[in-house]
Amino acid sequence: MIFIKDFFISAAVVTYNNGEEAEKTIRLILENTKKYPLKLYVIDNHSTDNTAALLRGIDGVEFTENDKNIGFGAAHNIALKKGLGKYHFVINPDIEIKGDVLSSLADFMEQNPDIALSMPQILNTDGTVQYLPKKKPTFKRLFFGRLFPKIRDEYVMKGENFEKVTEIDFCSGCFMCIKGDVFERLRGFDKRYFMYLEDADLTLRAKHFGKTVIVPEISVYHAWQRDSAKKLKLLFIHIKSAFKFLAKKEF
DSSP states (O other): OOOOTTOOEEEEEEESSOHHHHHHHHHHHHHHOOSSOEEEEEEEOOOSSSHHHHHTTOTTEEEEEOSSOOOHHHHHGGGGGTOOOSEEEEEOTTEEOOSSHHHHHHHHHHHOTTEEEEEEEEEOTTSOBOOOOBOOOOHHHHHGGGTOHHHHHHHTTTTOOOSSOEEOSBOOTTEEEEEHHHHHHTTSSOTTOSSSSHHHHHHHHHTTSSEEEEEEEEEEEEOOOOGGGTOHHHHHHHHHHHHHHHHOSOO
């Protein structure tokens, strides 16, 4: 067990019309993060329901309310202006943690300075594994994976047995930990993505500064909705993001 003097971690949660779900996640983060001081930023993307009212007064949170929905990555980038910890966490409002997961990942990162970005094992609420660590997105994987299970399974590394720390190309933005100075040097997420694939983009850019890995001995729970598979508007946004990703030359 290690402890670093004058050490703090930071985390950001972006919300949009999901107040009760987000409140549960935020309170679990605050209650369970005990080893290291935490700066927790909550950024609301102009919710049209009571989300802002529910979250605005939570002790231990620095709350920002945007005057419009600027997208997932751009909203998370607001944390860059507020001061990042040595390790910074990107956390979805539908995550459930049990125990001091943030400090455990911070300890892992501290013990492995060659790692720039990491994610824990992501589990469904029933404890089964979500296939969120992925290989680098390609046209075939992004578009034909929706039609052909074999291609999809290859993309999500379904045959991989993650029993130890493993390098991956695509860490999920539902829960990731990145070195604060790396996030700053990358200028955060590419805000040209409104939503979807900004996490793949960030992972691949982070590889210039170190390894990007999954840490299977640490886990969180994710109430994954897969909305882009159910709502036509979100599917269209996902497709737009795919073309933006594929057009980039730096990968």
